[in-house]
Amino acid sequence: MRRQSNRLGEGGIIDRSKPVTFTFDGAPYQGYQGDTLASALLANGVTLVGRSFKYHRPRGVLSAGSEEPNALVELRSENYREANTKATMVELFDGLSASSQNRWPSLRLDFMSINSLLSPIFVAGFYYKTFMWPAALWEKLYEPAIRRAAGLGRAAQGEDPDHYEKATAHCDVLVVGGGAAGLNAALNAARSGARVILADENAQLGGRALDDGLPIDGAPPVQWIDSVREQLEREPNVVVMRRTTVFGVYDTGTYGALERVSDHLAQAKHGFPRQRLWRIIAKRTILATGATERPIVFGGNDRPGVMLASAFRTYLNRYGVAPGRRIVVFTNNDSGALTAAEAALAGLEVVAIVDSRRGLSAEISKAASTAGTRMISGGVVIDTVGKAKLSGVVIRTGEGEDVRLSCDCLVMSGGWNPNLQLTTHLGGKPTWNDAIAAFVPGTHPPGMSVAGAAGGSFGLKDALDEGAKAGSEAVASLGWKVAGPASPRADNQPYGIRPLWLVEASKSKALVDFQNDVTAADIALAAREGFQSVEHLKRYTTLGMATDQGRTSNVNALAIMAKATDRSIPETGMTVARPPYSPVAIGALAGHHRGKSFKAVRRPPSYAWAKANGGVFVETGLWLRPAYFPKSDERDWFETVCREVKTVRSAVGVCDVSTLGKVDVQGKDAGEFLDKIYMNGLKTLPIGKARYGGMLREDGIFMDDGTIARLGEHHYFVTTTTANAVKAFQHMEFCAQWLWPSLDVQLISATEQWAQYAVAGPKSRDLLRKIIDPEFDISDEAFPYLQVGKITVCGGIKGRLFRLSFSGERAYEIAVPARYGDALMRALMDAGQEFGVCPYGAEALAVMRIEKGHISGPELNGNTTPRDVGLGDMIAKKKDFIGRVLGERPGIIDPDRPSLIGFRPVDKNMRMRSGAHIVPLSAPATAANDQGYLTSVAYSPTVGDWIALGLLKRGPERIGEKVRAVDPVRNEEYVVEVVNPCFVDPEGEKLRG
Amino acid sequence: MRIQCPCCGERSLDEFTYYGDASVTRPNAFAPTAMSDYHAYVYQRDNRDGDHRELWYHAAGCHACLVVTRNVRSHIISDVRIAREVARERDAAALPGSTS
Incomplete structure (x- = not known):
C-alpha cells in the first residue's frame, strides 16, 4: 500500500489514530477516519478519478462538496452497487470499494477518448444533426454505439437489498444548512424554547466556516462550531440532522429531506435503513445553504x-x-x-x-x-x-x-x-445583484427567510449576524419570547x-x-x-x-x-430549479412500499380457515380472497372449479362474501336518500325485504351495484361491489353532505364489522337449519326469496340472514359480527358435512354468475349504461336520482349501443376468450365493422360448454344469429352464436326453491 | 399541501380526496332546461387564475366534506369550511326545491 504522499504532517479534523483502508479500481489505499473518498484519493496522490460523459476526457476532483460534477464513482458491489456517487460526499469507511466510471478498458487507457478527436461531430445538439441518414441505421447502429460511449455509471441489476423508510417531523423553525449562519440561526431560535430542526447535508457541521479556518471569537472556528453543536444537541427542543439534504420545498411549509442514515457505513446496522426520507413540516424556515464557487x-x-x-x-x-x-x-x-x-x-x-x-x-x-x-x-x-x-x-x-x-x-x-435553489421551488424568481455579480433570492416561499451566503452575504461576520437575526425573528414572529440576536466576533473578508x-x-x-x-x-x-x-x-x-x-x-x-x-x-434569464436539489434514490421515495408491502393486505374473516384448508388466494384490490380450494387428487384449477360449481348446483357450497362493501344507512330520510342515489325506487321497499340496486354517475353511466336491505323503518343496509366499496361509500358521503345536506341520514361503513357468507345450493336451507337457532323460522313461507331478518346462530350469537342469490340457486347470505367469522365458517363446514358441503372461491362464484348472466366488473366497466347491461327497465320514471337527466341523452339511449347478450361457440371444442371483438360473418375484421366484444368467458360445467357474456350492437334483437369473434391479440378467430345471456334456469325457479 | 380541517386541525394532503368544484349547484332535474343545466353542471368549468372553491373529502380523517378556497397559482388556502354548512346556506338562499 502506498504512503499518503499528499497528506500534510498536521492539521485537518480527521482522526489520524484511525487509519481506514479502501480500494479504488481494485488498488488498495489508506485514509483516515473523517476523510471523504475524494480527500483520501487526493491524499494518496490520485488525481485522475473519472472520464467525462461525452468526450471521455480525463477528470479529477473539482470541488469538495455536493456540487461535484467530475468525481463520480461506483460504490460497493453487486446489488449494493450504487452509480454516480460523488466522491466528495462519500465518507470513507473501512473496506469501501469504489471504481471509476465510463472508461474502457481502464481509467488510464480509455479507447473512447477518441471521441475527443471526433469532437466536431459531438457538438451541441449533435443528436439532432448527425447520424440522421440513413434513418434505418439509427436504431440498429448509431444509438447503441452512442449509448455505449456516453454514459455514467452502471445501475445494479438485481433488487436493492437495502431498506429505506419514510418519516414525518414537525417543527417551529427549520434551519437548512449548518454553517456559520445556520448554526447561529438555530442557536438564537432554540433559546426561545421553540422546536428547531437543523439539517445539514454533511457529516460535520460548520460548512465553509470550518473549511476556511477563519477565527471566530479569536479562536479557530472549530471551537465555536463544536460548542454550538453541543449546546444544540443538549436542548430537548432541538433536533440536529446531519447527513440530511433538504431537497425540496412544497406547499404549506412542507419540506422534503433525505437523511443518509447508513451511507457512511459498510453496511446498515441491523434494523436501520440505508436512507430515510423525511417530510418536515415547518412553520418558519431559515435558508442558510451557503454559496457555491x-x-x-x-x-x-x-x-x-x-x-x-x-x-x-x-x-x-x-x-x-x-x-x-x-x-x-x-x-x-x-x-x-x-x-x-x-x-x-x-x-x-x-x-x-x-x-x-x-x-x-x-x-x-x-x-x-x-x-x-x-x-x-x-x-x-x-x-x-x-x-x-x-x-x-x-x-x-x-x-x-x-x-x-x-x-x-x-x-x-x-x-x-448563492445556493438559492430552494427559494425557487415554488416559483420564486432570483434577482441579479451587480455588486456581487450573482443571482440572489428574489421572492421567498411563504415562511422562509435567508441568511448568510445563501442571500449573497459572503463575509463570515455577516453570516453570523444574519443567522442570529433570522433565528430570533423567526421565533418572535411565532409569538415566542426571545432576547435580542447574539453573535460571536468575526470579520468579513474583502x-x-x-x-x-x-x-x-x-x-x-x-x-x-x-x-x-x-x-x-x-x-x-x-x-x-x-x-x-x-x-x-x-x-x-x-x-x-x-x-x-x-x-x-x-x-x-x-x-x-x-x-x-x-x-x-x-x-x-435564469432557468427555474425544481426539486430535488440533489438526486434522491427511487428506493428512498418508495420507502417500505415495495414488493408485497406496496399496499396493505386485507384478509377476509375466513382467511385462517381457508389457508389451513388449502385455499388458493387471489388479490382483489387489497383483499386476498380464496380463488378455489383444490383437493389432493385434482389435476388443476379447472377441475377444482368445475367440481365446486357442480357441488353448489347439486348440494351446497359456502363462499366468503365479506369483502363486499357494506354501508349502514339510518335516519328519518334514509329511504329518500337512497332513492336519490340509486336509479331504482327504494323508498317503497318493505321492511324485511332486500332489493337489487343500481347506482349511476351523474353522466348516466353505471357506477356500482349491490343489494339494499331494509332492516327497519329508518334503517337500511346497503352492499356495494368489492372493488368499489371505498369509492361508493365516499360517493354516498358526498351526496349526503353536499348535495342533500338537509336530509336526516347518517352513514357508516360496516364492511369490516360483518363476516358474511353465501350459503348456496339446493341443500342450503338444510344446512342453515342446523346453524340458526330453532326459534327462527326459515321455511320458504316465512323466509322467501329476498327476505331479510335478524337471527341468532349457534346458541345466541346475533346475526342477520339475507335470502339473496348470485349463483341462481336457493341461496342465503348469513352475517355475524366479524369476530365470529372464523368460528361461523368452521361451524358451517362441520354442519354441512352430511349434505356434502364444499367451500367455493371467487372462480366458481364467477362461473356461476356468468351462467346466470349476472353483470360484474367486466360489464360495469365505466362505459356502460343500465340499458347496455339489460337493466333499462329498472330505471325509475318519476323520481329524481343521480344520472337521471344525462342518462337520457341521445347517445346514451341509442339502441345501436352494444348491449349485454350471451354467446356460445359453434364449434363446441372452441375455447372463447374475453376481449375478442365481434364482427359480422361476412365482413372483414376492421374497426369499422366492430360490433362489440366478449366481456366474460367461462367453461360452464352445468351447460357442458364454453359460454360467454358480451356487449353486442343491438344484441338482444339478434339471438340465434351467427357472428365472428376475432381476437387479434391472440391471433384467434371463431364463429359464435348469439344466445340468451342466462344459461341456467332462466325462469328463476331454483332460486325461489 | 396541507389543509386546515375544521374538525381535525391541519392535515397533510394525502388524507384528502378531491371532489371537484364547489361553485356548481346540482340543478333541478324537472326544469324544462334540465338537459342543458346538467350539461353545464357536469362538464363546464371555469379555469380562472386565482381563488377556486373546491370540495375536499377528509377520507383518512373525519369524513367531512370541506369547501376549500385555494389559490391555484400560489396554492395558498385562504378559507376552509364544513361543506354541509355551506350547502345548507346555499339551499336556504335558493328557491325551495331548486336542488331536489
Missing part, C-alpha cells in the same frame, strides 16, 4: 489538477491534504489572497497568483508578498498543460505576453453563486469581484458544464443557431441537465450566452 471558463480547465479555490482550502483545512505541491492561483476576486496565504502557510509553493482584474488589489499583493510569490495582475490562464495530470499552465499576462509556468495544481475562483466569464483568448476546449461536456464553443453555437433563450440553451446543449443540476455551470453559461447575444445577464 464558480469555475472560470478557460482552455483545458477540466484537466485533473485544476480545482476550485474553495475546495483547495477545504482539503487543506478540513482534511490536512495538499491537492498539489506547486500551486498557481487564478482569481477574479480577493479570495485568491486567502487561498495563496493558506497554501503558503501549509508549506506549499505558490508559483503565481493570476488576477484577471487590472490594477493591483491591496489584499492580493499583500498575500503575494507574504507568500513570496509572483503576481500577475490583469492576466488570465489560457490553457493547461499535461495529459491525465496537470503539469503546467499557459498564462497571458496583462501585457499580452504568453508565459508558461510549471505547476501541479491550479486553483480557480470565478466568484460565488470580495471585490470583477466578473470574468470566459477567457476568450483560449483556443482549446473550455468547459462550462463539466459533467455533460458542454463547452463555451457549444454555447456560442447555440447562440448562432438561435437557441438563445435559457430554456432552449439548456435543452439544445444539455447544459445543467446532469446529476449536479448545473450547480457549477448555469450562471457561467448564462453569462456567456448574454455576452454572445449582447444582452445583460438578467435579460438573458
Whole structure:
C-alpha cells in the first residue's frame, strides 16, 4: 500500500489514530477516519478519478462538496452497487470499494477518448444533426454505439437489498444548512424554547466556516462550531440532522429531506435503513445553504489538477491534504489572497497568483508578498498543460505576453453563486445583484427567510449576524419570547469581484458544464443557431441537465450566452430549479412500499380457515380472497372449479362474501336518500325485504351495484361491489353532505364489522337449519326469496340472514359480527358435512354468475349504461336520482349501443376468450365493422360448454344469429352464436326453491 | 399541501380526496332546461387564475366534506369550511326545491 504522499504532517479534523483502508479500481489505499473518498484519493496522490460523459476526457476532483460534477464513482458491489456517487460526499469507511466510471478498458487507457478527436461531430445538439441518414441505421447502429460511449455509471441489476423508510417531523423553525449562519440561526431560535430542526447535508457541521479556518471569537472556528453543536444537541427542543439534504420545498411549509442514515457505513446496522426520507413540516424556515464557487471558463480547465479555490482550502483545512505541491492561483476576486496565504502557510509553493482584474488589489499583493510569490495582475490562464495530470499552465499576462509556468495544481475562483435553489421551488424568481455579480433570492416561499451566503452575504461576520437575526425573528414572529440576536466576533473578508466569464483568448476546449461536456464553443453555437433563450440553451446543449443540476455551470453559461447575444445577464434569464436539489434514490421515495408491502393486505374473516384448508388466494384490490380450494387428487384449477360449481348446483357450497362493501344507512330520510342515489325506487321497499340496486354517475353511466336491505323503518343496509366499496361509500358521503345536506341520514361503513357468507345450493336451507337457532323460522313461507331478518346462530350469537342469490340457486347470505367469522365458517363446514358441503372461491362464484348472466366488473366497466347491461327497465320514471337527466341523452339511449347478450361457440371444442371483438360473418375484421366484444368467458360445467357474456350492437334483437369473434391479440378467430345471456334456469325457479 | 380541517386541525394532503368544484349547484332535474343545466353542471368549468372553491373529502380523517378556497397559482388556502354548512346556506338562499 502506498504512503499518503499528499497528506500534510498536521492539521485537518480527521482522526489520524484511525487509519481506514479502501480500494479504488481494485488498488488498495489508506485514509483516515473523517476523510471523504475524494480527500483520501487526493491524499494518496490520485488525481485522475473519472472520464467525462461525452468526450471521455480525463477528470479529477473539482470541488469538495455536493456540487461535484467530475468525481463520480461506483460504490460497493453487486446489488449494493450504487452509480454516480460523488466522491466528495462519500465518507470513507473501512473496506469501501469504489471504481471509476465510463472508461474502457481502464481509467488510464480509455479507447473512447477518441471521441475527443471526433469532437466536431459531438457538438451541441449533435443528436439532432448527425447520424440522421440513413434513418434505418439509427436504431440498429448509431444509438447503441452512442449509448455505449456516453454514459455514467452502471445501475445494479438485481433488487436493492437495502431498506429505506419514510418519516414525518414537525417543527417551529427549520434551519437548512449548518454553517456559520445556520448554526447561529438555530442557536438564537432554540433559546426561545421553540422546536428547531437543523439539517445539514454533511457529516460535520460548520460548512465553509470550518473549511476556511477563519477565527471566530479569536479562536479557530472549530471551537465555536463544536460548542454550538453541543449546546444544540443538549436542548430537548432541538433536533440536529446531519447527513440530511433538504431537497425540496412544497406547499404549506412542507419540506422534503433525505437523511443518509447508513451511507457512511459498510453496511446498515441491523434494523436501520440505508436512507430515510423525511417530510418536515415547518412553520418558519431559515435558508442558510451557503454559496457555491464558480469555475472560470478557460482552455483545458477540466484537466485533473485544476480545482476550485474553495475546495483547495477545504482539503487543506478540513482534511490536512495538499491537492498539489506547486500551486498557481487564478482569481477574479480577493479570495485568491486567502487561498495563496493558506497554501503558503501549509508549506506549499505558490508559483503565481493570476488576477484577471487590472490594477493591483491591496489584499492580493499583500498575500503575494507574504507568500513570496509572483503576481500577475490583469492576466488570465489560457490553457493547461499535461495529459491525465496537470503539469503546467499557459498564462497571458496583462501585457499580452504568453508565459508558461510549471505547476501541479491550479486553483480557480470565478466568484460565488448563492445556493438559492430552494427559494425557487415554488416559483420564486432570483434577482441579479451587480455588486456581487450573482443571482440572489428574489421572492421567498411563504415562511422562509435567508441568511448568510445563501442571500449573497459572503463575509463570515455577516453570516453570523444574519443567522442570529433570522433565528430570533423567526421565533418572535411565532409569538415566542426571545432576547435580542447574539453573535460571536468575526470579520468579513474583502470580495471585490470583477466578473470574468470566459477567457476568450483560449483556443482549446473550455468547459462550462463539466459533467455533460458542454463547452463555451457549444454555447456560442447555440447562440448562432438561435437557441438563445435559457430554456432552449439548456435543452439544445444539455447544459445543467446532469446529476449536479448545473450547480457549477448555469450562471457561467448564462453569462456567456448574454455576452454572445449582447444582452445583460438578467435579460438573458435564469432557468427555474425544481426539486430535488440533489438526486434522491427511487428506493428512498418508495420507502417500505415495495414488493408485497406496496399496499396493505386485507384478509377476509375466513382467511385462517381457508389457508389451513388449502385455499388458493387471489388479490382483489387489497383483499386476498380464496380463488378455489383444490383437493389432493385434482389435476388443476379447472377441475377444482368445475367440481365446486357442480357441488353448489347439486348440494351446497359456502363462499366468503365479506369483502363486499357494506354501508349502514339510518335516519328519518334514509329511504329518500337512497332513492336519490340509486336509479331504482327504494323508498317503497318493505321492511324485511332486500332489493337489487343500481347506482349511476351523474353522466348516466353505471357506477356500482349491490343489494339494499331494509332492516327497519329508518334503517337500511346497503352492499356495494368489492372493488368499489371505498369509492361508493365516499360517493354516498358526498351526496349526503353536499348535495342533500338537509336530509336526516347518517352513514357508516360496516364492511369490516360483518363476516358474511353465501350459503348456496339446493341443500342450503338444510344446512342453515342446523346453524340458526330453532326459534327462527326459515321455511320458504316465512323466509322467501329476498327476505331479510335478524337471527341468532349457534346458541345466541346475533346475526342477520339475507335470502339473496348470485349463483341462481336457493341461496342465503348469513352475517355475524366479524369476530365470529372464523368460528361461523368452521361451524358451517362441520354442519354441512352430511349434505356434502364444499367451500367455493371467487372462480366458481364467477362461473356461476356468468351462467346466470349476472353483470360484474367486466360489464360495469365505466362505459356502460343500465340499458347496455339489460337493466333499462329498472330505471325509475318519476323520481329524481343521480344520472337521471344525462342518462337520457341521445347517445346514451341509442339502441345501436352494444348491449349485454350471451354467446356460445359453434364449434363446441372452441375455447372463447374475453376481449375478442365481434364482427359480422361476412365482413372483414376492421374497426369499422366492430360490433362489440366478449366481456366474460367461462367453461360452464352445468351447460357442458364454453359460454360467454358480451356487449353486442343491438344484441338482444339478434339471438340465434351467427357472428365472428376475432381476437387479434391472440391471433384467434371463431364463429359464435348469439344466445340468451342466462344459461341456467332462466325462469328463476331454483332460486325461489 | 396541507389543509386546515375544521374538525381535525391541519392535515397533510394525502388524507384528502378531491371532489371537484364547489361553485356548481346540482340543478333541478324537472326544469324544462334540465338537459342543458346538467350539461353545464357536469362538464363546464371555469379555469380562472386565482381563488377556486373546491370540495375536499377528509377520507383518512373525519369524513367531512370541506369547501376549500385555494389559490391555484400560489396554492395558498385562504378559507376552509364544513361543506354541509355551506350547502345548507346555499339551499336556504335558493328557491325551495331548486336542488331536489
